[in-house]
């Protein structure tokens with residue numbers, strides 16, 4: 766820039782046009798970056814809204830359907846990456862189900878387990894954890910004494926009432 770200013774010292778009009786063009790280009794890129802960041806936050810906020818409004822844990826496909834209704838169409842990889850980030854921040858919990866699909870729910874609230882309908886694949890939250898409410902000592906089940914439990918998973922599988930009465 767300094768070199769250009771030096772060369773065109775005599776032609777201030779040209780320099781001012783050049784400076785304006787650079788400024789415009791900067792504004793243009795700043796605008797794109799801002800828009801990208803805003804879009805990212807919007808999707809993140811909207812995913813949290815979708816999960817908050819859901820009556821049961823949702824898969825990425827279901828989350829994407831809800832985003833689509835709001836006019837947001839991020840690609841699958843973006844949503845999966847976002848879910849990883851939200852899990853890392855402990856804002857969202859992942860529920861692994863036998864059919865291989867991962868379901869997501871907001872982490873707020875107590876530890877609990879789930880019922881999975883084999884027909885409609887809906888995941889229902891159970892009120893509590895039977896291990897905790899019955900004071901079951903899981904360590905007693907360990908194959909060796911030196912082992913240590915860090916977490917546990919428990920899903921019930923069956924058919925939900927709406928599917929049964931269909």
Ligand SMILES: [Zn+2]
Pocket residue numbers: 882883884885886887924925926927928
């Ligand atoms: Zn069902």
Ligand SMILES: [Zn+2]
Pocket residue numbers: 822870877878879889890891
């Ligand atoms: Zn749940």
Ligand SMILES: [Zn+2]
Pocket residue numbers: 876877878894895896897917919
């Ligand atoms: Zn439990």
